[in-house]
Amino acid sequence: MKPTDRDLLTSSHWGTYRVEVADGRVTALRDFEEDPDPSPIGHGIVDVLEGPTRITTPMVRKSWLEGGPGTAGEKRGEEDFVAVTWEVANKLVADELNRVRQDFGNQAIYAGSYGWASAGRFHHAQSQLKRFLNCIGGCTSSKNTYSFAAAEVVVPHILGTFRGFLDTATSWESIASDCELFVAFGGVPLKNGQISQGGTGAHVQRAGVSAARDAGVRFVNISPLRSDLMEEVEAEWLAPRPSTDAALMLGLAHTLLAEGLQEQTFLDRYTTGFDRFTRYLNGAADGIAKNAAWAADICALPADTIRDLARRMAGSRTMISVAWSLTRQDHGEQPFWAGITLAAMLGQMGLPGTGIGFGYSAMNNIGLNRHQLDFASFPQGENPVKDFIPVARVTDLLENPGGQFDYDGQSYAYPDIRLVWWAGGNPFHHHQDLNRMRLAWAKPDTIIANEWCWNALAKHADIVLPCTTPLERSDIAMSPKDPYLVAMDQAIKPIGQARDDHQIFRGIATAMAVHDAFTEGRSAEEWQRWIWDVSRQRVSQFGIELPNWDSFQKDGWLKVPTPDKPEIMMADFRKDPDANPLATPSGKIEIFSDTISGFDYDDCPGHPIWLEPLEWLGSAEPDQLHMISNQPRNKLHSQLDHGPVSRADRPRGVEPVTMHPEDAAKRDLHExxxxxxxxxxxxxxxxxxxxxxxxxxxxxxxxxxxxxPDGDTCRNGNPNTLTPDKGSSSLAQGPIAHSCLVKVSSA
Structure with missing residues (x-):
């Protein structure tokens, strides 16, 4: 029961809002007064809480209900559903889990369940699902993210950690104070900075960029899109061919080396393997120097432009930003490795305002000056099943049971998956080559989805368990990535028979006699109090005192104080690399990695390299174009695509596509x-x-x-019908959606 003497609050990955309710219905969301640059995305939920897209009762696909598991999987996405009671749904799920476990083992259950789900600390769908499955023996899981899988695997070999440096990116305050030149590979797209995992209180990216510009920082936007840096900063725009970022970085590095502009003292003390990298750079093995002229031929930029940029980077206090999108291309490990190497050659890593940053404005928290706090979360327990897949290898998993795959130096086998369970995400958004995935999706015996609306995942499931939205349950927005802690109030009763994920799993746990193990005797509110109380104890060690639960609920929100000093990434390592070594074999920045070299991968050797992508303009047919399928500005991934904010941008029902006027004229196409x-x-x-x-x-x-889908064509404009489904390399097996050639013609 929430207090009645304050406005209702909710929080999401894209912002915090005041909730207006009348006659038991949400009528509006008001932007949080603390947010200087609120996102419109959240407002899109109001009109779709009820209506034809809402799932209000458990549903079972007709053929599966009549014929049992494995019946007519090819009809997923096309067949009608039958409404059932929760009692029936719980029994169907429990019986099917028991069958699969008994006949095939728990590794036959795949619950990668990738997606963003709710911002709430407790009602986090994947955590609820994985805790439940761990109570009954576990499941096959996934590793890494679609966002930056290639970096997640390669950067720890170079710097000892990747996520650690995401959380400690040099702050915008430090950039404004001490940077002179900000070189943004992939830009600084403010539309991406609308979101941040676990709840967002105040958006800072626009203010960060603006303050840097006002302080005299010059920006270079290296992207096919001028809009990847806001117009007000008057950035220099360089538009290389997509998927050639590594080649451009190598051309810059060669210029620094050839003109003696590298900081050799830094390289000698803080890095290892630079000498072996320079042999590649100078063409010792292949006879090809990776100089500016070589890079110019690949990137389609003038060689003089590359040389001039290298000289300016060496002559300035320079920050290099590499966007997460750079990893989502064929050989996506290489731009991050080459970017780190380029920053090391400049010798400014660990200094105020300079060095390297991984994806400014990829999320709101990058460059946000905040304490690194270890808040408690809903415990998932231990997964006894050791089988896993790299997150983007879903189709390979379903197509090829028993098949082998490489990952980070080892070889593994795909298990034989009989049951897929997805909660809090949508693979028909994230994944590539959706037509191929749809065929593979027909193979498992059973697909279960926790969903609140009839998106493609729900339509392609066998059993659909209707879940609530954050506005229909209470929770806490409590993320170490954001200083705002928000009491997420239950604003309205659940629509229809929808249940929150915790309640869904409690029901199935009861049917499987693991209720006590799953709940530990706590109600949902008691779990939230537990999370809050444990978090209070943890953060008190850092001198931060949180109020008790009742006071927090009464006030509704609080802001953790900002640290006294701005964050400077790798400052301790810079100050004393012996006392603060990196978690690499050498304790240094590994420009050459003996570990990766020892894996003997042709597609990812032991140093940064240019490797030709699977698809790029350098190998395109005359009428082919390179398609960039980037993040939307009016929704989070596919969330709320059916809402009015998203629909307003596509009045004719299909996604807009941007093309240069000259390319349109060549094809007799018009606005x-x-x-x-x-x-x-x-x-x-x-x-x-x-x-x-x-x-x-x-x-x-x-x-x-x-x-x-209508045959092989998506009527709404989902570009993942076109993107290739191939791993970035044998090292990381990340997605490569941005290495994609297409043709465009009149419909």
């Missing part, structure tokens, strides 16, 4: 026309918008349109 984007993997429809602020030969279409 506002419905076009068909296609390649050998599939197609999607889109509405054409022309703009000269995109590189010639490139089109841009945001991800997130709900997959709605």
């Amino acid at each position: 506002g026309q419905i076009v068909r984007i296609h390649n050998k993997r599939g197609a999607c429809l889109a509405e054409l918008r022309t703009n000269a602020d995109i590189r010639l030969g490139v089109i841009q279409i945001a991800t997130g349109a709900w997959f709605d």
